[in-house]
Amino acid sequence: MSAALLSQLLNGLQYGLLLFLIASGLTLVFGVLGIINLAHGSLFMIGAYIVFFVVSKVGSLWIAIPVAVICGLALGALLERFLFRHFYDREHLDQVLLTFALILIFEEVRSLLVGNDFHSVPVPAILDFSVPITGTFSYAAYRLFVIAMCLVVAAVLFYWIERTKMGAIIRAAAEKPEIVDILGIDARRIHLVVFAVGAALAVMAGGLAAPLTSVYPNMGSGLLIISFVVVVVGGLGSVSGAFWAALLIGLIDTLGKAYGSSLVSLPLGQVLAALASMSVYIVMVAILLFRPTGLFGRRA
Amino acid sequence: MLNHGSINRRRLLRVGGGSLVAATIPTTWAIAQAKPVKVGLMLPYSGTFAQLGENITHAVEMLVAEKGGTLGGRPVQFVRLDDESKPEAGPQNAERLVKKDNVDVLIGTVHSGVQMGIHKVVRESGTLTIIPNAGNNDVTRSLCARNVFRTSFTNWQPAYGMGLALAKKGVKRAAFITWDYAAGQESGAGFKEGFEKGGGTFVRMLTLNFPETNFQPLLAQVPGLDVDAIGAFFAGGGAVQFVKEYAAAQLKPALCGAGFLTEGTLPAQGKAAEGIETALHYGDNLTGAKNEAFMKAFRAKAGRDADVYAVQGYDAAQLLAAGLDAVKGDLDNEAGLYKAMRGAKLESPRGPISFSDSQNVIQNIYLRRVENGLNKVVGVAVESLADPGTGCKM
Numbered sequence: 174m175s176a177a178l179l180s181q182l183l184n185g186l187q188y189g190l191l192l193f194l195i196a197s198g199l200t201l202v203f204g205v206l207g208i209i210n211l212a213h214g215s216l217f218m219i220g221a222y223i224v225f226f227v228v229s230k231v232g233s234l235w236i237a238i239p240v241a242v243i244c245g246l247a248l249g250a251l252l253e254r255f256l257f258r259h260f261y262d263r264e265h266l267d268q269v270l271l272t273f274a275l276i277l278i279f280e281e282v283r284s285l286l287v288g289n290d291f292h293s294v295p296v297p298a299i300l301d302f303s304v305p306i307t308g309t310f311s312y313a314a315y316r317l318f319v320i321a322m323c324l325v326v327a328a329v330l331f332y333w334i335e336r337t338k339m340g341a342i343i344r345a346a347a348e349k350p351e352i353v354d355i356l357g358i359d360a361r362r363i364h365l366v367v368f369a370v371g372a373a374l375a376v377m378a379g380g381l382a383a384p385l386t387s388v389y390p391n392m393g394s395g396l397l398i399i400s401f402v403v404v405v406v407g408g409l410g411s412v413s414g415a416f417w418a419a420l421l422i423g424l425i426d427t428l429g430k431a432y433g434s435s436l437v438s439l440p441l442g443q444v445l446a447a448l449a450s451m452s453v454y455i456v457m458v459a460i461l462l463f464r465p466t467g468l469f470g471r472r473a
Numbered sequence: 474m475l476n477h478g479s480i481n482r483r484r485l486l487r488v489g490g491g492s493l494v495a496a497t498i499p500t501t502w503a504i505a506q507a508k509p510v511k512v513g514l515m516l517p518y519s520g521t522f523a524q525l526g527e528n529i530t531h532a533v534e535m536l537v538a539e540k541g542g543t544l545g546g547r548p549v550q551f552v553r554l555d556d557e558s559k560p561e562a563g564p565q566n567a568e569r570l571v572k573k574d575n576v577d578v579l580i581g582t583v584h585s586g587v588q589m590g591i592h593k594v595v596r597e598s599g600t601l602t603i604i605p606n607a608g609n610n611d612v613t614r615s616l617c618a619r620n621v622f623r624t625s626f627t628n629w630q631p632a633y634g635m636g637l638a639l640a641k642k643g644v645k646r647a648a649f650i651t652w653d654y655a656a657g658q659e660s661g662a663g664f665k666e667g668f669e670k671g672g673g674t675f676v677r678m679l680t681l682n683f684p685e686t687n688f689q690p691l692l693a694q695v696p697g698l699d700v701d702a703i704g705a706f707f708a709g710g711g712a713v714q715f716v717k718e719y720a721a722a723q724l725k726p727a728l729c730g731a732g733f734l735t736e737g738t739l740p741a742q743g744k745a746a747e748g749i750e751t752a753l754h755y756g757d758n759l760t761g762a763k764n765e766a767f768m769k770a771f772r773a774k775a776g777r778d779a780d781v782y783a784v785q786g787y788d789a790a791q792l793l794a795a796g797l798d799a800v801k802g803d804l805d806n807e808a809g810l811y812k813a814m815r816g817a818k819l820e821s822p823r824g825p826i827s828f829s830d831s832q833n834v835i836q837n838i839y840l841r842r843v844e845n846g847l848n849k850v851v852g853v854a855v856e857s858l859a860d861p862g863t864g865c866k867m
Contacts, residue, residue: 177697184689289521291710293717293741303723309696313721386686387717387741389710390521395685430681431690450682 176307181431182424183306187316189423190323194378195396196403196415197330198371204347204410205367208257208268212275213400214393216372220245220379222283225292225388234297234384241380242373249372253365261364280391289390294383319381326377327416334412343367347410399426402457408470418468426453509550510797510804513570515581515591516605518555521709522583526555529605529786531775533580536790539770545797552576556587563590571598577804578603580789583782585609585656592616601796601810603789606782610659613833615864619811622832624788626754627860628656628706631731632663634838634854635704635752639729640671644701647673647726650691650715651706653680660706660731668704676700686714692722705730713741720745732841732848736781739846746843754834755781755823756841756850767822784822788834791819831862 199213220241227237252275260268295301296315303311334340346353346363353360379393386392403422407414433449436442448455460467514533516526530553537549552574556566567590570576579602581591588607595602596618604612604623608630613623639647649664651657657680665675676698679691695703703726707715712734719728728734732753735746767787771779792814799813800806818827827835838855841848 177693180693181690184693188687188689289523291713291738291741293713293743295743303721305723307696309725310693311721311723313718316721385714385718387710387713389713392710426687427690430687431694435694 176310180306180310180312181427183312183316183320184431185424185427186420187320187323187423188427189420190320190327191378191382192396192400192403192423193327193416193419194323194374194381196400196407196419197327197412198374199400200404200407200410200415201343201347201367201412202371203404205343206257206261206364208260209265209272210371211269211272211397212279213272213371213375214395214397215276215279216245216248216375217379217382217393217396218283218391219248219279220376221294221383221386221388221392222287222379223376224380224383225294226287228294228383229292234294238377238380242377245373245376246369248376249369250365252372253368257368258361258364276394283390292388294388296384313385315384319385322381326374330374330412331416339363339366399453402453404467406457406460406467408467411467411469414467414469422453422456425456429453509548510544510578510802511550511552511574511576512793513552513554513574513576513579513581515554515556515566515570515579515587517558517583518553520558522558525583525606525782528775528780528783529580529583529789532771532779532783532786533605533790535770535774536787536794540794544794545800545802547797547802556582556584558582558584558587560584560586560590563587564594565590567591567594571595571600576600578793580605580786580793582607588612592618592621595620599807601793601804603792605786605789608659609655610860613829613831613860613865614862617831617862617865617867619832619867620807622792622814622828624792624826624834625785626836627663627833628659628731629663629666629860630836630858631733631752631754631838632660632704632706633667634840634858635729635731635750636664636667636669636673637671638667638750638752638840638852638854639702639704640668640673644668644727645673646676646698646700647702647704648676648679648695648698648700649704649706650679650688652683652685652711654683657683657706661704664704664706664731684711686711688715688718692718692724695722695724695726698726700726702727702729705734708733708736709738712736713738716742716749717745732781735841735843735848739843739848747845749843750851751841751843751848752838752854753781753841753848754836754838755784756839757847758849759823759839761822761824763820764822779822781823788819788821788823788826791821792817792828795819825857827857829859829862830867831860831865833860833862835859 195217202208202210223241223244224237227240228234260271300315300318302314304314306312342358342363403415403418407418429449429452433446436445514530516529517523518526542548554566554570570579571594579600582588583606585607588609592612599620602621606625608626608628610627610629647668649661651661661678668675681691729750732751734751735749739746768779771783795817796810796814800809815828815832824837829835835857837853838858839850840852840854842851
């Protein structure tokens with residue numbers, strides 16, 4: 174395998190895993206609560222800003238990320254308890270309007286509290302070095318750390334969903350909500366937990382990404398769109414689907430960008446390069462055409 | 474309605490003045506001059522570019538205050554309009570200033586998409602327009618208009634200067650990375666032209682969609698290009714992230730670019746930006762009495778340091794003052810006004826400036842290097858650089 178390809182695969186892996194953190198919360202909330210949460214990208218932004226704030230006060234990312242996750246759980250629980258709970262029986266349009274309003278509110282509050290400037294979060298000193306991948310290209314150690322963290326979170330999430338009692342109830346709630354009702358389980362508690370965990374995952378992704386991407390207004394909006402692609406490709410409500418779809422989308426997007434521009438010299442090169450740049454969406458269309466429930470979707 | 478009334482009264486006075494004895498002429502003059510010049514400021518006062526709009530406004534007001542509150546003997550009345558950097562609302566907002574508020578002059582704007590909307594409107598209405606930032610080449614090239622001036626830059630100018638300076642330094646091979654949108658392409662084309670003009674070999678243009686920030690796939694291609702330098706055009710958050718990722722990848726080719734790569738972003742870029750060379754028409758340690766006085770006055774007025782946007786706004790007002798002074802405030806004397814503005818030689822905080830036939834600013838492009846969090850001027854990349862103005866027919 175060529176060195177350039179190896180570094181591109183690493184890029185795709187890291188990008189895909191970060192997408193998974195965002196998309197897993199999105200797909201869980203949709204699967205269990207039936208809500209399309211457009212404000213999920215704002216939670217990513219909030220996570221980044223919390224980490225920026227804590228790091229600037231305390232100086233340690235190792236404190237900032239747990240703080241952000243706890244804030245994310247609390248924020249998610251509050252949103253579910255006081256807002257979303259009242260919207261489960263409403264039409265999708267009402268839900269979409271609610272979450273769209275939340276985007277505007279979160280952005281405006283962010284603007285009032287911290288302004289519209291770009292901020293940078295320093296990489297922790299212990300990880301502030303680059304690992305030589307090839308003779309001429311190095312990979313930031315912090316990126317490798319993000320890969321490792323995402324894999325750990327994915328493992329914990331799988332264990333929780335697949336091996337614990339609460340996980341079983343969540344899967345049941347996602348696939349056959351009426352079973353949960355018949356069994357007399359308190360669905361409200363499940364909703365609260367799922368929404369809080371989903372929010373915390375997005376907040377954590379934002380926090381982890383902060384040293385990589387800097388912190389800036391509206392930073393979650395681009396990722397929200399691609400995360401929806403991941404959710405659709407993986408199958409609505411399926412966490413394992415989101416995992417494989419996120420890796421697939423991350424790799425396709427990265428390789429499309431990496432090698433798309435070198436296609437220009439071929440016959441019809443301009444067309445091929447343009448297609449490469451939208452490869453992710455072509456995959457989504459193909460999945461919708463031939464497997465409408467997504468790669469891992471079980472619910473029609 | 475009121476406006477119609479006043480115009481009718483003015484016409485009446487003029488007709489009346491013509492039929493009266495010469496002694497009454499000074500009276501009609503005095504009335505015409507007492508009428509304020511209405512200057513529309515169509516700028517972003519909210520959103521990401523709000524501070525740019527505010528700095529431009531502060532600087533325009535500063536120059537008018539320096540002139541004793543009058544330009545060409547007439548008081549100045551400002552009409553502010555927040556364009557929110559929304560291109561879709563550009564034409565409508567410009568129409569409002571031109572048709573409803575009846576401004577005599579329009580100063581705007583920052584965002585090049587919004588500029589296209591303004592341009593469409595003022596090309597038809599003929600309203601005198603001075604651009605204090607937006608850099609789209611076309612506005613002073615194929616779409617140039619006799620009533621539109623620019624005191625900022627074309628996207629081509631700083632990038633051309635960077636490319637040329639790079640080649641003259643002895644760099645043989647270079648590539649360019651940018652967003653695939655108008656400003657990025659124009660900047661990239663300028664860099665390529667300057668670099669080739671200096672004898673360098675331009676290898677490739679690498680692009681990603683605007684405003685994506687997934688730079689890693691592009692950076693991983695850099696070692697394979699076998700180049701000595703990479704030029705780049707990014708701004709704002711994209712510039713912050715690109716510079717940081719470039720540093721983390723420990724790539725051999727030196728990073729350089731149009732000045733926006735490190736403009737207003739240095740605190741966020743931190744040590745990743747140290748040593749990067751960029752080219753722009755302004756820098757942090759420019760000396761000269763004009764710049765020092767400007768910096769001091771701006772700080773006193775705005776409560777923060779002046780930047781390149783403030784300089785561009787100040788010069789937009791200086792240019793307007795030069796034009797109005799020449800025609801003694803008589804905006805109806807269009808030929809005289811435009812001639813005076815095109816011929817203006819101004820002392821800008823950035824150095825001497827003048828204007829090309831396509832009415833874009835001619836200026837020094839400085840070579841700057843990031844040192845200790847400042848864009849320090851280390852030399853002049855190109856002296857008195859004029860945009861070619863290709864395709865401009867007045």
